[in-house]
Amino acid sequence: MAAASLPELQARFAAALIDPDLPPPAGLASATGRARPDEKRFAVYRNNVVVSLSRALRDAYPALRSILGDAFFADMAGVYVRRHPPRRPMLIDYGAELPQFLENFEPARPHPYLPDVARLERARLEAYHAADAPFLAPADIAALAPESLAGLSLRPHPAARLLASRFPIVTVWMMNSGLAEPAPVDFSSAETALVTRPGLNVELRRLRPGGHAFLSALFAGKSLGAAAARAAAEPNFDLAANLADALGAGAFLPLEKIASTLRPS
């Protein structure tokens, strides 16, 4: 039998790496010429693919791993990496489809908050790698004339991410990241979150009432006045406190950065 061409050989090799039910490709040689010598040797490659991609997922979703435990996480990762191998030859952004995958992953169904915890971890990873930029400080706003504030438009910092969940995702994430003492969790209490990275460290804040509506409107380009009006429809919305929190988190680009991006070139 003629040897397979390189494209054929690699197609069979790649298929057998991902599908453990397929035999190793024909044409593998052994130094000793034993019959069927290559199952375990080929398995080194199979193992490398699944283990290294699973490790990348584990690194990207540390709280999820803590919640699920190593064995459950490894089983889930094994299914995920075969169904969603990386599309780009790099792993720093691997795992983007995991929240959606968890929505439909039967063994995770009893824990419907897991996809939102995964979304929070994904937002943190995106913030970690986001472009570096200065941020708008509270003093910059304080320096403005009060009558100009309502018409002011702000732009989100490249690392800023908003999340809304019908579950207490910030509480759950913090308890599973060693940042809060484990305690009974009321899974019926919804939480919203702001993720930022004003310097080198990713920061996570639980938003106040109306905060998600307010910041979503601002991030979408609404003026401060219009965003506040939208959030005021929600109970207990405190404009000053929400704005101070977001500014303290470094959620916006500086005004001069905004002005320069708006200026016609």
Place this chain on the structure above:
Amino acid sequence: MPLSLRSEAALADRLPHRAGVGLKLDHVSEILADKADMGFFEVHPENYMGAGGPPHHYLTAIRERYPLSLHGVGLSIGAAGPLDKAHLKRLRELLDRYQPQSFSEHLAWSTHDTGFLNDLLPLPYTQETLSLVAAHVSEVQERLGRAMLIENPSTYVAFSSSDMDEVDFLAELAARTGCGLLLDVNNVYVSATNHGYSPEAYLDRFPLHLVGEVHLAGHAVDADEAGAPLLIDTHDRAVTDAVWTLYERVIARAGPLPTLVEWDSELPDWPVLAAEAKRAETILNARREPCHGRRVAS
């Protein structure tokens, strides 16, 4: 018209003939605080392809203080399909930004239509493969505007279709493309053990004048179904004595070469990794000619 490159050019802007280590962000604060005496650092460029954040902050700080090698793991130079142009563009941007002394990749493939497999997969050594890999190396060098080093792989299977020796394959690849070579001594030991040939004979035939960098790493010991030794290139422990002995053999023949200790998982504390580099540096220093007492040609 390909760039006119010769393998010597691949070594022109090269790393110092000292020991270095793979950079891990877990170690970087200690490295910077201690002003660690290290010949150079090496990173996988794929880990620095985000827009910003701590990876770029710390790599910039390292680059300001030390020579740097970018050692790619995602280019899939041996894949039958075309090179990933978007990946080449990202590489070009990183090379422009960090101006590393060396850029290297592997004699392997890692991508297929199905996606990125994240492992360095083996190739049959044939004229078909050589033509493909040579064309890819030339294309990379052209797009990146510089010569590169290609590393010998560690392999667990071989192919019945192979009709070239790995050393001959690499030497011919360098002759056709002008690339230099990265000699991974641990990979030589792993592959030689797995396939039952002599690592010494392999190294004694290796074209050391084309080597721009040497790699050392640890491996795991296993056995196949028949009980034959199966070594696995894990980069998760110290370099073994057998590999140190082979390294001494290389340096005795070649003289000092830039030498990197790779340790990529089960990371040790910084002093443990620094000590591995120190051990390599001691071997390099023993082979260095004293700066006084210049030899007189007889």
